[in-house]
Amino acid sequence: MVGKNVSAVSNKVNTTDEKVEGIMTDFDNKTQIIFTDTPGAVRPFSRSPRSNLLISKAWDALSETDMAIFVLDSVKRLNEEIKGSLIRLKNTKVDPSDQKIIQSIKQQDFDGDDFSKFEMSQEEKNLYSYQIPSILVLNKIDLVSSKKRLKELQNEVEDLCQFDKIFHVSCQTGFGLPALRNFLIERAPLRPWRTNPSVVTFQSxxxxxxxxxxxxxxxxxxxxxxxxxxxxxxxxxxxxxxxxxxxxxxxxxxxxxxxxxxxxxxxxxxxxxxxxxxxxxxxxxxxxxxxxxxxxxxxxxxxx
CATH class of the missing domain: 3.30.300.20 (K homology (KH) domain)
Incomplete structure (x- = not known):
């Protein structure tokens, strides 16, 4: 999506230790989108303190985003860990007071010493908290041999968590990525760009x-x-x-x-x-x- 490999890639869980941000700038549509690649949100079989920490980092990153992209392999079946993550995504609510601070920072008008204007009562938080918009991306669609099995997988996912839209893509061949890219551009909120258009990652x-x-x-x-x-x-x-x-x-x-x-x-x-x-x-x-x-x-x- 950003045109370069900006983080480690492998077929193992928790390849990413820290969140890595990749930046896509589209001059034609005057849009800049920042993707946050987080440690895997699915708990591995080894429940070590390290894996628990990585999972917490993945879910904490949701509060800083405008949209969640849940990526699944089209050729894999849902196990209990993935099902649990889908249910957790469905039940995750964004704290509106935290979101107001984050949006103010993104709009570049935040006074770091003034938090009082963002304070909300618990009743207000309960009233205005919301589920973060989310989309499902079924990757490796080029390896799918049975459309019936793919449909069954999609139905099983939708029974656990409702998504605003579902995309079938292949990151290997590029299939479906233009449609995903255009959708994200259309949904991008109006705000100042965070960085120079030539930058593709904040990683050193x-x-x-x-x-x-x-x-x-x-x-x-x-x-x-x-x-x-x-x-x-x-x-x-x-x-x-x-x-x-x-x-x-x-x-x-x-x-x-x-x-x-x-x-x-x-x-x-x-x-x-x-x-x-x-x-x-x-x-x-x-x-x-x-x-x-x-x-x-x-x-x-x-x-x-």
Whole structure:
């Protein structure tokens, strides 16, 4: 939707640790739309403190948006976790006093020291609270082999939560995305743009690079390892040749985990480094060389 990959992408849950904002600016329609990619709102089977925190972040982000986009794979069946999230979305109400503050900030007329004009009684909150507008996006429509099964999935979803509109799309092929884009442009409220039209994300260059290495690790490993390692950029050197060198430090919980990441003679880490270089080169449209050091962190939090 924004024309670039601005966050880590993988087929695993909770790929996103923090919300990432992507910006789409349409000059023809004089519209700027900011998409907030949140950690997955569906609770995974592992109910760790980390997964609970990520889920809370996803739902907290709703209060800052004008519309919720609930994305589901068209080829998957609803499990109890997804059903619970649909019901929660249906029952989620926006606090009108909080929304007034947020809208004032977006309109760029907010006095940070004056909260009194936004105060509301509990009766007023109950009266004016509302369900956030929401749409359903059924992704991977190009992989659907049975229209009947797709219809059954859609009906099952609508029984749990009513949406303003439903879109069938394929992010891989681009099918259905123009219709989704036009719908969002039509529904965009009138307010000043938040940023320069050339900006596609508020995420820093360093965070973006860390995300690409994280994606490379997630593509290689399953289960806990991708979620337990820490990734940090320690060096950023543009060279006169046009090449960009980025140094990373990867922290592991213990030596066994470090050995798994490195692989025999460092081959696994070499593959992940090459994949990261490919992602960064495609993104920056310039040669990128990565150097990765792997260490064992001390006093790691076992609950994370």
């Amino acid at each position: 260059e360093v965070m973006r690079a860390e995300d690409f290495l994280k994606q490379a690790i997630m593509e290689k490993f399953f289960d806990e390892i991708p979620y337990q390692v820490g990734i940090k950029v320690t060096g950023w050197v543009p060279k006169l040749t046009g090449e960009l060198r980025i140094d990373f430090q990867v922290d592991c919980k213990h030596e066994v985990q470090m050995a798994m990441l490195l692989g025999k003679r460092g081959r696994i880490m070499g593959d992940m480094r090459s994949r990261c270089e490919q992602l960064l080169t495609d993104y920056y449209q310039r040669p990128v060389k990565c150097m990765v050091s792997v260490t064992v962190r001390r006093n790691s939090l076992q609950s994370q």
